[in-house]
Amino acid sequence: MSPASLRSIAVLTSGGDAPGMNAAVRAVVRTALDRSLDVYAVYEGYQGLVEGGDRIRKMGWEDVGGILHRGGTVIGTARSMRFKEREGRLEAAHNLAQREIDGLVVIGGDGSLTGADVLRSEWSDLLRELVEQGRLSPEQAERHAELRIVGMVGSIDNDMCGTDMTIGADTALHRITEAVDAIGSTASSHQRSFVVEVMGRRCGYLALMAAIATGADWVLIPEHPPMVDEWEELMCRRIRAGRHAGRRKSTVIVAEGARDRYGQPITGAHVQKILEERLGEDTRTTVLGHVQRGGAPSAFDRYLSTVLGHAAVEQLIAAAPGDEPQLIAVHEDRVARAPLAECVRRTRSVGDLIDAQKHDEAMALRGASFGDAYDVYRTLVRTLPHPRDPDLPRLKLAIVHAGGPAPGMNTAVRAAVRLILDRGHSALGVRNGFRGLIGGQIEELSWMSVHGWAPRGGAELGTNRVVPESRDLYDLAKQIEKHGIDGILMIGGWAGYQAAHRLYVERESFSAFNIPIACLPATIDNNLPGSDLSVGCDTALNAIVQAVDRIKQSAVASRRCFVVEVMGRHCGFLALMSGMASGSERVYLHEEGIKLDDLREDLANLVAGFRAGKRLGLMIRNENAHALYTTAFMCALFEEEGGELFDVRPAILGHLQQGGDPSPFDRIRATRLAARAVDYLITEAPKDPPGGGFVGFQSGKLTVTDLDLLPRLCDNKAQRPREQWWLALRPIARILARPGPTPKPPGAA
Ligand code: ADP
Numbered sequence: 001m002s003p004a005s006l007r008s009i010a011v012l013t014s015g016g017d018a019p020g021m022n023a024a025v026r027a028v029v030r031t032a033l034d035r036s037l038d039v040y041a042v043y044e045g046y047q048g049l050v051e052g053g054d055r056i057r058k059m060g061w062e063d064v065g066g067i068l069h070r071g072g073t074v075i076g077t078a079r080s081m082r083f084k085e086r087e088g089r090l091e092a093a094h095n096l097a098q099r100e101i102d103g104l105v106v107i108g109g110d111g112s113l114t115g116a117d118v119l120r121s122e123w124s125d126l127l128r129e130l131v132e133q134g135r136l137s138p139e140q141a142e143r144h145a146e147l148r149i150v151g152m153v154g155s156i157d158n159d160m161c162g163t164d165m166t167i168g169a170d171t172a173l174h175r176i177t178e179a180v181d182a183i184g185s186t187a188s189s190h191q192r193s194f195v196v197e198v199m200g201r202r203c204g205y206l207a208l209m210a211a212i213a214t215g216a217d218w219v220l221i222p223e224h225p226p227m228v229d230e231w232e233e234l235m236c237r238r239i240r241a242g243r244h245a246g247r248r249k250s251t252v253i254v255a256e257g258a259r260d261r262y263g264q265p266i267t268g269a270h271v272q273k274i275l276e277e278r279l280g281e282d283t284r285t286t287v288l289g290h291v292q293r294g295g296a297p298s299a300f301d302r303y304l305s306t307v308l309g310h311a312a313v314e315q316l317i318a319a320a321p322g323d324e325p326q327l328i329a330v331h332e333d334r335v336a337r338a339p340l341a342e343c344v345r346r347t348r349s350v351g352d353l354i355d356a357q358k359h360d361e362a363m364a365l366r367g368a369s370f371g372d373a374y375d376v377y378r379t380l381v382r383t384l385p386h387p388r389d390p391d392l393p394r395l396k397l398a399i400v401h402a403g404g405p406a407p408g409m410n411t412a413v414r415a416a417v418r419l420i421l422d423r424g425h426s427a428l429g430v431r432n433g434f435r436g437l438i439g440g441q442i443e444e445l446s447w448m449s450v451h452g453w454a455p456r457g458g459a460e461l462g463t464n465r466v467v468p469e470s471r472d473l474y475d476l477a478k479q480i481e482k483h484g485i486d487g488i489l490m491i492g493g494w495a496g497y498q499a500a501h502r503l504y505v506e507r508e509s510f511s512a513f514n515i516p517i518a519c520l521p522a523t524i525d526n527n528l529p530g531s532d533l534s535v536g537c538d539t540a541l542n543a544i545v546q547a548v549d550r551i552k553q554s555a556v557a558s559r560r561c562f563v564v565e566v567m568g569r570h571c572g573f574l575a576l577m578s579g580m581a582s583g584s585e586r587v588y589l590h591e592e593g594i595k596l597d598d599l600r601e602d603l604a605n606l607v608a609g610f611r612a613g614k615r616l617g618l619m620i621r622n623e624n625a626h627a628l629y630t631t632a633f634m635c636a637l638f639e640e641e642g643g644e645l646f647d648v649r650p651a652i653l654g655h656l657q658q659g660g661d662p663s664p665f666d667r668i669r670a671t672r673l674a675a676r677a678v679d680y681l682i683t684e685a686p687k688d689p690p691g692g693g694f695v696g697f698q699s700g701k702l703t704v705t706d707l708d709l710l711p712r713l714c715d716n717k718a719q720r721p722r723e724q725w726w727l728a729l730r731p732i733a734r735i736l737a738r739p740g741p742t743p744k745p746p747g748a749a
Helices: 021-034 045-051 086-098 110-132 138-143 169-190 205-214 231-244 268-279 289-293 299-318 340-355 359-365 368-380 409-422 433-438 470-482 494-505 537-554 573-582 596-611 631-642 664-684 707-713 725-737
Strands: 008-013 038-042 056-058 101-108 148-153 193-198 218-220 250-255 283-287 326-331 334-339 396-402 426-430 442-445 487-492 517-521 560-566 586-588 616-622 647-652 692-698 701-706
Touching: 008 021, 008 045, 021 038, 021 101, 021 299, 021 725, 038 045, 045 086, 045 110, 086 101, 086 110, 086 138, 101 110, 101 299, 110 138, 110 148, 110 340, 148 299, 148 340, 169 193, 169 205, 169 250, 169 283, 169 289, 169 299, 169 664, 193 205, 193 268, 205 218, 205 250, 205 368, 205 664, 218 231, 231 250, 231 268, 250 268, 268 283, 299 326, 299 334, 299 537, 299 573, 299 725, 326 340, 334 340, 340 359, 359 368, 368 409, 368 664, 396 409, 396 433, 396 494, 396 664, 409 426, 409 487, 409 664, 426 433, 433 470, 433 494, 470 494, 487 494, 487 664, 494 517, 494 692, 494 707, 517 664, 537 560, 537 573, 537 616, 537 647, 537 664, 560 573, 560 631, 573 586, 573 616, 573 725, 586 725, 596 616, 596 631, 616 631, 631 647, 664 692, 664 701, 692 707, 701 707
Parallel strands: 008 038, 008 101, 101 148, 148 326, 193 250, 193 283, 218 250, 396 426, 396 487, 487 517, 517 692, 560 616, 560 647, 586 616
Antiparallel strands: 038 056, 326 334, 426 442, 692 701
């Protein structure tokens, strides 16, 4: 079978539902239509495949409109006993072959993906049997000699090997974090303890990440049981010490599959009993249950599902006969492919290793970043730092912000302070950015001074966009000397990077600047080099996406087009990503500019769309997309030209994008980047000359880039990196937003 023979594909969601599945189905359907394939949705998972009839429906472009923001899966999911039997799979094969479908996209957990692989491996036998039974003609069987399969993992647990993230896990983390934050405020009012039980029978991802994100006091996960017999006593000692140190609440997060080192389950109820009996604490248990599955998908899950769905169809088209079925995965923050059967096998082996109490091996299969995250967490939740080595020189490391406020700044400061203290050094907090440093607003930060900062939005230390000028440098050097500062950690945005670079290049003139400097990217704009994502941009994206969901709902009774203006300065990241995550039909970026012809074409599309019965238009515009074609201008133009057909409203989202409590990703990213930055400062301090660098995540890896590369990596005029990885997503955004398949040139097939 040549690849070109693929004509029809089907998509189904199966197993447990996961937020983001709808976005994946939408991406599969629209990409397929754009590639001139017929595409079917199978309702109710494998059950629908077995039953056929109107459970397998041909989809059009608009059939997947308005589902992106919805939780669960609109095409339904079910567990199917019949599909587990060969007889059921025979019906499934019949239903597929009859409709000339020979590509199947399965979105589900490891059970569902196993099912897909079984169907594929039996395919030719099943077709032969159908021919023998006279239910399929030999020609039909010949035409569909092979079933191409591609899988995507929909699972809130993030429990699949071969992909760094599964569809739904980020949203589940949002639900857990919101709940634990909310419980935390009531718990501290009453000085109570709380035990929160979260999902994860075989996987501690949600529990561990939620513990990092919320600053919980103790976490129990399946892969890494407490390594001592008296773990209850250890936990109680920690919590007691926390109370003495001034904590008003204690939170323990328990994964549902948590167990002790002998494999005995540890339940929330058991932890509650221990805390009550041994500490005399008023303790409550909350089992979060299905709340974790529900609700609108997060911005990340919408983005992830969209790019995976698109890649799944491309994979089906590109697959050669006999190719092994692939899992469309995310690896190192990029779409990747991995052999499906192998991923399922490894995933199952983690469970077996946990059962066999081979915890180190189970942990290793989860990947290095899981282990690192666990180690960082263990340090952060200590009530006091480890005893310091008296022979070690005590460094004084100063923490300063610069740039606009970014959610997650406080999280990063908390992590940095505790990691600095834990390594035996002193942490100084600088108030009000570089202006504060010039003016000597510097104070020592203790372990407990950052207590409760993990979930807090804003910037407790204060931030501004001041970049020290020539006349400030002398005062700055004097303050560094006066306070004996041995290193600077700058947590902030563009202004902070400029300031750090300034200090770095002025070392020859001011010996005080001969100290290590680390920059940690924290800005909602995501306009910094050396990191694919900055701390704060995920929270901002979620704020935009939620606001746009509401704006769209407000338009139910009218025919209306919104022009939504988002922040980002001259960087279009927020505009493009929120456009993809909210289903906007057009995104305007400074990187591309706006031409009058573009506006004409967009207007013509709007008019055609509304004439054809559409009720809502959505355009997203970066705040600086064009100096003259402003949001007001565009609204006026569309309004005037749209006449009676539709009206136009601007929605300038403004500072709601900078506020809010940091999202789980931003908290986790802030914590991990802070750990890397502190490490860097301590390593560089004894060197001559010490280094300067900016930390980041690049292709999923923690990296440090030399500060002297900054000018080369940046477009200084536009204040953004010269290379921006996310610009490569524009074609996908365009395909999915277009109000119909790409028009084919005349004469094309
Ligand atoms: P998940 O996909 O979330 O792991 P399940 O394990 O319940 O969920 O699997 C979902 C469905 O996939 C099952 O109801 C069944 O129809 C199908 N399935 C699971 N395992 C197999 C298998 N070994 N062979 C065939 N079908 C399977």
